Amino acid sequence: MEIDVKRVAQLAALKLSEEDTKLFAEQLPSLLGHFEKISLVDTGDLPPMVCPTDMHIEFREDDVIDWENAETAVANAPEKSGNLFKVPPVVG
Amino acid sequence: MEILKTSMTELKQHIDNGDVSCEAVTSAFLEQTKKHNTELNAYITINENAIEQAHELDKRHKAGEKLGKLGGIPIAVKDLLCTRGIRTTAGSKMLHNFVPPYSSTVTEKMDEEDAIVLGKTNLDEFAMGSSNETSYFGPVKNPWDTTRVPGGSSGGSAAAVAARMAPAAIGTDTGGSIRQPSSFTGIVGVKPTYGRVSRFGITAFASSLDQAGPMANNVKDAALLLEAISGRDGQDATSANLPVPNWVESINTNVAGKTVGLLKECFEDGAMTDEVRKVVDNSLNILKDLGVKFKEVSVPAIxxxxxxxxxxxxxxxxxxxxxxxxxxxxxxxxxxxxxxxxxxxxxxxxxxxxxxxxxxxxxxxxxxxxxxxxxxxxxxxxxRVRALLRKQYLEALEGCELLFGPVTTSTAFKIGERIDDPIEMYNNDIFTTGCNLAGLPGMSVPAGFSSEGLPVGVQLIGRHFEEQNLFDFGQALEDELKLSEVPSVL
Incomplete structure (x- = not known):
């Protein structure tokens, strides 16, 4: 199988180095090819499973809960201006 | 009493009785960490306030207050769980300086039970790996043989417990990340049923598979730690609204007459190395001698x-x-x-x-x-195949208390041996991923050693929310095997 590594990297929001692009162009087809044996399994009319137990999902009340202050919320920001997140200017 | 050689459950009793202070216990494990962490690289961050917190607990205890279930016990926490005010890196450059403004429910619950977070343990980056070699903070070494991996992704937690740098630890398991390193380092590790433990505040890897669980030096300690961290949490819609059983008090090692399933596919020729097979067969024979009935079952989709x-x-x-x-x-x-x-x-x-x-x-x-x-x-x-696999597991578990088999195909491998071959590394997870895909609880119990002296565990897999069976059979094996070997670094 062939995989368009550049297209997948774009979907994955990763700017791959040439080295990584080459590595993944070799590895991904063989890995995904190795996984292709699942296509041979007859699953009948079983629906796709997304949750492993028979649980009933319970929702929270839609209540307002006090949280930290703005200072704490921006404490981990790579760059900030006062209590605002700061990002470099980007065009486009 | 030698603090480092005493189990978590016993330490807790000694603290309650006033035989030893929380501060002395925490100091002992911090000293041991100082001694071995440079070589083993098990911790990424040490909690600088651990001694102070232990001191506070001592004050409360002296004032007559009854401490919680984990009162005064220092516990290592995988650096995937958010700890308010303590850096949480997920083993990644991406989060190398991230200090969470909130805590995971697991560590909140530990705090409610008066445990102390001793430090944050190393792991494969974002828990993606089976050898701890993908961590931004460097590989962890196996305390039994420092040229070998401790397994992954909870390799730091496993190495810390095995080298007595903590009496117990929290790990997470998405495809075997608690059980495989537990097997490689000779400790007990439990992946609870999906939904038993809240995932809130645990850096998400694969949300339909992730579960946190205990890693400890014996079955009872693991059960106690799981009791403390389990339960419904409004912050995780998939956490189960079920009461948390009193597993420790209910442990019953009388397994005679009970039926255990052997997955045919796990016992085929070549499924595991001869060294692993010898240890697995020995445990199987022990259970037979205890009166356990075995039945062959099959999960063809495995x-x-x-x-x-x-x-x-x-x-x-x-x-x-x-x-x-x-x-x-x-x-x-x-x-x-x-x-x-x-x-x-x-x-x-x-x-x-x-x-x-x-x-x-x-x-x-x-x-x-x-x-x-x-x-x-x-x-x-x-x-869709996952749904089939789960169906087959549930059918296999009908009429037996649990499934018994290997955790891994081999003992701990050498650092660098498999890192360049993703397929070989991924295939290593053959016996552990099924549990996560089907949401079942699984446990690795130390069962013996290879001829090179490397630990081997056996795996017990139970029905949904029936962790008690794992603790019963695990304790029965532990009592019979009486393993007393310690890692070479000690």
């Missing part, structure tokens, strides 16, 4: 467990890790000299710098499996 695991886990990861974009927290690439031409480049350069090779590989696999034109054949098909 040979697809690794493919469906890697398709589903990477798909979920590609979505979960989309949040790391360098805007509000975490690593950001430097744009001073070469500005980003557009917002997509801002994200892509930041992410390419912040993530390591294995994480990139998995995000790429996931993005591909979910992409238009491939979704049906990869992600959707994997979810």
């Amino acid at each position: 040979d697809t467990a690794v493919p469906i695991y890697y398709l589903i886990a990477t798909s979920e990861a590609s979505s979960n890790l989309a949040r790391y974009d360098g805007v509000r927290f975490g690593h950001r690439a430097n744009f001073d000299e070469i500005p980003a031409e557009n917002i997509a480049e801002f994200y892509a350069r930041t992410r390419a710098e912040g993530f390591g090779e294995e994480v990139k590989r998995r995000i790429m696999m996931g993005a591909f499996s979910l992409s238009s034109g491939y979704y049906d054949a990869y992600y959707d098909k994997a979810c």
Whole structure:
């Protein structure tokens, strides 16, 4: 199988180095090819499973809960201006 | 009493009786950590306030207050769980300086039971790995043989417990990340039923598979720690609204007459090395001598467990890790000299710098499996085969208390031996991924050693929310085996 590594990297929001692009162009087809044996399994009319137990999902009340202050919320920001997140200017 | 040689349950009793202070216990484990962490690299961060917190607990205890279930016990926590005020890196450059403004429910519950977070343990980056070699903070070494891996992804937690740098630890298990390192380092590790433990505040890898659980030096300690961290949490809609049983008090080692299933596929010729087989067979014979009845069962779809695991886990990861974009927290690439031409480049350069090779590989696999034109054949098909696998597991567990078998195909391998071959590394997870895919509870119990002196565990897999059976059989094996060997670094 062939995989368009550049297209997948774009979907994955990763700017791959040439080295990584080459590595993944070799590895991904063989890995995904190795996984292709699942296509041979007859699953009948079983629906796709997304949750492993028979649980009933319970929702929270839609209540307002006090949280930290703005200072704490921006404490981990790579760059900030006062209590605002700061990002470099980007065009486009 | 020698603190480092005393079990967590006993330490707790000694603290309650006033034989030893919380401060003395915490100091002893911190000293041991200082002695061995440079070589083993088990901890990324030590909690600088641990002694002070122990001191506070001593004051409360002296004033007549009854401490909680884990009162005064220092516990190592995998650096995937958010701890308010203590750096939480997920083993990644992306989060190398992230200090969470909130705590995971697991560590909140530990705090409510008066435990002390001793430090944050090393792991494969974002828990993606089976050897602890993908950590940004360097590999962890196995205390039994420092040329070998401790397993992964909870390798730091496993090494810390095995080398008595903590009486117990918290790990997480998405495809075997508690059980495999437990087997490689000779400790007890439990992956609870999906939904037993809240995932809130645990850096998400694959949300339909992730569960946190205890790693400890014996079965009772593991049961006690699991009691403390389990239960319904409004912050995690998938956490089960079920009472948490009193597992420790209910442990019953009288397993005579009970039926255990042997998965035919796990015992086929060549399924595991002869060394592992010898240890597994020995435990099987011990259980037989205790009057356990064995029955052959089959999960034919198990040979697809690794493919469906890697398709589903990477798909979920590609979505979960989309949040790391360098805007509000975490690593950001430097744009001073070469500005980003557009917002997509801002994200892509930041992410390419912040993530390591294995994480990139998995995000790429996931993005591909979910992409238009491939979704049906990869992600959707994997979810359908997963439903079949779960059905077969549940059928196999009808009429038996649990399934018994190996945890891993081999003992701990050498550092560097498999890191360049992802397929070989992934195939290593053949016996553990099924549990996560089917949501079942699983446990690794130390069962013996290879001729080279490397630990080997056996795996017990139970029905949904029936962890008690794991503790009963695990304790029965522990009592019979009476393993007393300690790692070479001690």
